[in-house]
Amino acid sequence: MSFNLKIKLSITRYHFLQTLFAGITITLIILLGETFSNNVINAAIGSSVALVFLHPGNKQNRFRSLFGGNIVAIITFLFLHFLFLSFNQDLFITIYERDFHLFSGLSFTLCILLMSITDTEHIPAAGTSIGLSVNNLDYTLILFILFSILFLYALKVNINKFGKNLF
Helix, strand or coil, rough: CCCCCCCCCCHHHHHHHHHHHHHHHHHHHHCCCCCCCCHHHEEEEEEEHHHHHHCCCHHHHHHHHHEEEEEEEHHHHHHHHHHHHHHHCCCCCCCHHHHHHHHHHHHHHHHHHHHHHHHCCCCCHHHHHHHHHCCCCCHHHHHHHHHHHHHHHHHHHHHHHCCCCCC
């Protein structure tokens, strides 16, 4: 079995600037959501930030996918939340119960299915459905996610003008 490793040796100003702006962006987003966000949501949004800044021309960064994929994740979470709540009132008391794992797995699965059906694939948004499931229902967190994604899309529009795909 042969393994061919290609190393990209040409580092440009785009590499430095786009990664610097990506780091600043995720830092600002995490600071804004410090009091009510969680690590899973931060990781999902951080993955979106990386995708937007490193590969702004990617199909998953168009508005339909970036915003739509997160909307699908939120709707999936809300649907399953109310469905599970109707069968088990104690579901969200602790995340260490088996119900949490079942809920997260179902939320993720339904989310990626609906994203693929609606042509709103944004892979990092699948993590949003899991991130929402580690806490009680919190509409502030949902608004934070929507605000962060809209802010990120606004930055993406400017990156298309001044940046380039880094891979």
